[in-house]
Amino acid sequence: MAQLTYREAVAAAIAQEMERDETVAFIGEDVAKAGGVFKATVGLYDKFGPRRVIDTPISEQAILGAAMGAAMTGMRPIAEIMFSDFLAVCWDFVANEMSKSRYMSDGQLKCPLVVRTGNGGGSRFGAQHSQSIENWAMAIPGIKVVAPSTPADVKGLLAASIRDNDPVIFFEHKSLYAIKGEVPDGEHVDTLGTAKVVRKGKDATVLALALMVPRAVAAADKLMAEHGIDIEVIDVRTLVPLDMKTISSSVVKTGRIFTVEENPRLCGWGAEIVSIIVDELFWDLDGPAVRITTPHIPLPAADNLEDIAIPSVDRIFNKILEVLN
Amino acid sequence: MVKNKKIKNDDLDDKKRLELYNTQYLIRFSEQRAYDLFLENLVKGTSHLSLGQEAIAAGFACAMQKNDKSFCTYRGHAHTLARGASVVGVIGELMQRDCGLMRGKGGSMHLTDTSKGVMGSYAIIGAHLPMAVGSAWRAQYLGHDDVSTVFFGDGTTNIGAFHEALNYAVVYKLPVVFVCENNNYMEYTPIESITAVKNPAADRASAYGLESIIIDGNDADEVFRTAQKAYSKARAGDGPSLIECKTYRQSGHSRADPGSYRPNGELDHWKKNNDPIIRYRERLLEFGITQNVIDDIENNVKIQVDKATEEAKNSPIPPESILTTNVYDNGGWAWRN
Ligand SMILES: Cc1ncc(C[n+]2csc(CCOP(=O)(O)OP(=O)(O)O)c2C)c(N)n1
Ligand SMILES: [Mg+2]
Numbered sequence A: 001m002a003q004l005t006y007r008e009a010v011a012a013a014i015a016q017e018m019e020r021d022e023t024v025a026f027i028g029e030d031v032a033k034a035g036g037v038f039k040a041t042v043g044l045y046d047k048f049g050p051r052r053v054i055d056t057p058i059s060e061q062a063i064l065g066a067a068m069g070a071a072m073t074g075m076r077p078i079a080e081i082m083f084s085d086f087l088a089v090c091w092d093f094v095a096n097e098m099s100k101s102r103y104m105s106d107g108q109l110k111c112p113l114v115v116r117t118g119n120g121g122g123s124r125f126g127a128q129h130s131q132s133i134e135n136w137a138m139a140i141p142g143i144k145v146v147a148p149s150t151p152a153d154v155k156g157l158l159a160a161s162i163r164d165n166d167p168v169i170f171f172e173h174k175s176l177y178a179i180k181g182e183v184p185d186g187e188h189v190d191t192l193g194t195a196k197v198v199r200k201g202k203d204a205t206v207l208a209l210a211l212m213v214p215r216a217v218a219a220a221d222k223l224m225a226e227h228g229i230d231i232e233v234i235d236v237r238t239l240v241p242l243d244m245k246t247i248s249s250s251v252v253k254t255g256r257i258f259t260v261e262e263n264p265r266l267c268g269w270g271a272e273i274v275s276i277i278v279d280e281l282f283w284d285l286d287g288p289a290v291r292i293t294t295p296h297i298p299l300p301a302a303d304n305l306e307d308i309a310i311p312s313v314d315r316i317f318n319k320i321l322e323v324l325n
Numbered sequence B: 001m002v003k004n005k006k007i008k009n010d011d012l013d014d015k016k017r018l019e020l021y022n023t024q025y026l027i028r029f030s031e032q033r034a035y036d037l038f039l040e041n042l043v044k045g046t047s048h049l050s051l052g053q054e055a056i057a058a059g060f061a062c063a064m065q066k067n068d069k070s071f072c073t074y075r076g077h078a079h080t081l082a083r084g085a086s087v088v089g090v091i092g093e094l095m096q097r098d099c100g101l102m103r104g105k106g107g108s109m110h111l112t113d114t115s116k117g118v119m120g121s122y123a124i125i126g127a128h129l130p131m132a133v134g135s136a137w138r139a140q141y142l143g144h145d146d147v148s149t150v151f152f153g154d155g156t157t158n159i160g161a162f163h164e165a166l167n168y169a170v171v172y173k174l175p176v177v178f179v180c181e182n183n184n185y186m187e188y189t190p191i192e193s194i195t196a197v198k199n200p201a202a203d204r205a206s207a208y209g210l211e212s213i214i215i216d217g218n219d220a221d222e223v224f225r226t227a228q229k230a231y232s233k234a235r236a237g238d239g240p241s242l243i244e245c246k247t248y249r250q251s252g253h254s255r256a257d258p259g260s261y262r263p264n265g266e267l268d269h270w271k272k273n274n275d276p277i278i279r280y281r282e283r284l285l286e287f288g289i290t291q292n293v294i295d296d297i298e299n300n301v302k303i304q305v306d307k308a309t310e311e312a313k314n315s316p317i318p319p320e321s322i323l324t325t326n327v328y329d330n331g332g333w334a335w336r337n
Helices: A008-019 A045-049 A060-072 A082-097 A132-138 A152-163 A212-227 A244-254 A270-284 A303-307 A313-324 B013-038 B054-063 B077-082 B087-094 B127-144 B152-159 B160-171 B202-208 B220-233 B266-273 B274-288 B291-314
Strands: A001-005 A025-029 A052-055 A077-081 A114-119 A144-146 A170-172 A180-181 A196-199 A204-208 A231-235 A238-239 A255-263 A292-294 B071-072 B118-123 B148-153 B176-182 B213-216 B241-246
Touching: A001 A008, A001 A152, A001 B213, A008 A045, A008 A152, A008 A170, A025 A060, A060 A082, A060 B118, A060 B127, A060 B160, A077 A082, A082 A132, A082 A170, A114 A152, A114 A231, A132 A144, A132 A170, A132 A270, A144 A152, A144 B241, A152 A180, A170 B127, A180 A238, A196 A212, A196 A244, A204 A212, A204 A313, A212 A255, A212 A313, A212 B241, A231 A270, A238 B054, A238 B213, A244 A270, A255 A270, A255 A313, A270 A292, A292 A313, A292 B274, B013 B077, B013 B087, B013 B220, B013 B274, B013 B291, B054 B148, B054 B176, B054 B213, B054 B220, B054 B274, B071 B077, B071 B176, B077 B087, B077 B118, B077 B220, B087 B127, B087 B291, B118 B127, B127 B148, B127 B160, B127 B176, B148 B152, B152 B160, B152 B176, B152 B202, B160 B176, B160 B202, B176 B220, B202 B213, B202 B241, B213 B220, B220 B241, B220 B266, B220 B274
Parallel strands: A025 A052, A025 A077, A077 A114, A114 A170, A144 A170, A204 A231, A204 A255, A255 A292, B071 B118, B071 B148, B148 B176, B176 B241, B213 B241
Antiparallel strands: A001 A180, A144 A238, A196 A231
């Protein structure tokens, strides 16, 4: 097993897939020679050259539209939208085009493409460069939505996304790019639509995504150490398809459900999962379902303010403790 | 307004000319049928006709090779038919029947027939321009010899995607042809009243280092020749073209729009003096093609469209079982286990 950073895992996944499939090519702003503003694609240009790793103009609509046109006609493009906030300027392609062309054409058109994007807060960038918008994507039928929390998952899930025949929005968390982790050697391909129990426990189930996963695990460890409360943490990993089997079997076991979400509160991803659980597992629950989220506000830039907006280890710890006592 | 330039037309042979006429007439007759079916409430939802704009669809399609790709707007019946899609498939889709090209799941604004190179019709203004650019990128990348053509209206030149697509296509020298059908109107608003330049597409060409090309879009021969040139250029690796075709929409914008925003006499003028079908019929006669041959073409089209209409009327509505099919690649819609 090699130790890779989260950002190195991005490049490793793209390189792995480009090596095995000629139709995989990568476009985006500053992604080639500069290796991306988050340095997540360093080395790809040198390895694969300007034909396959392409610097584009600041044209988010053209980037997603071009990826889509290429995907519809036989390629497997990867398109980078630098910050997920910028998806708002090309959301048509996500919400109306790549997600619907298969259905509208009754299966004649397909869009095997991946949109990679830097998502989430913690960088003190303010309201237009910090959002967690995975819930926007989750609301659209016809696309898949992935948000990994570890370098191994980045590599395995990105590779799976590239091989998938549906359009995938792949949310990389900006505050995780620097973390290190073990990544399996050799070819590594994971499975979309599978959640992972990352910490076993019996007293309550906590669902988390991306940056919220390590925070939920840290809070759980603290609850165990200080109060003997045994939390099961599930990394949801992909919002669509959603692995309700893994989630439900945990809830049946623990009888309690918490979500830890970085997206703002209204219609956050956890709301949907909680509603499913209330529908299907109401009689298995021993108490209310509780969502721990960013408040429904634009994100501030100041570090002290951003830190109290996004769920922290302490906030997760305190909330769970308060509710379970 | 467009002057009918006197061009010597002896570069086209009779066979190509009859193909151009047949295609234009098929579009004219099918569009009239679509309108009638709309009034009968058999075409539901909406429909956007290309009556008066037939020469553009015919001229380009007849210049394409089989593997070329077309990207259309909601005003896409003409381009879909021109590529040879089945008439019953088109009319059936307008009627939202099971025999439709997309079994009623797309409807009139999203006609698609990938087997004929029609890579979809899109109803969000401008979105399909970058898609055509991407298709052209694929051709260049994989060394395919096809060209992608994208058809759009004059109003579309004012949306950002138009400009992004042009710049992108020029930067990478992609084999894509941008075709603006300038029919004078953006829905109900005269295009000149909301556009900074007189020729909405052609006057923007220089901003992208492209030649400014304006043609008589109601002359199928001129369209055909221009298309051929653009395709040779694209296939030679010399990059994109932007072509503004002057034309006029004789029908309303959509559905049963009566077009009350038109100045008095404008519609009559175009119908009488600059109708692409009438003009082309005259040209055929001028070039020695007999009235009999013309009548045959027209009668065959009528028979073809009548038959397709009957077939579509007799086709069942789509089964409820397809409501949730083809959302994802596995054929279904499951978003959870
Ligand atoms: C993004 C977007 N804005 C507005 C509309 C509504 N709309 C439909 S057709 C149309 C007019 C388009 O005019 P033009 O490009 O000239 O095409 P034409 O209909 O004349 O063929 C408008 C505004 C739309 N479909 N998409
Ligand atoms: Mg128009």
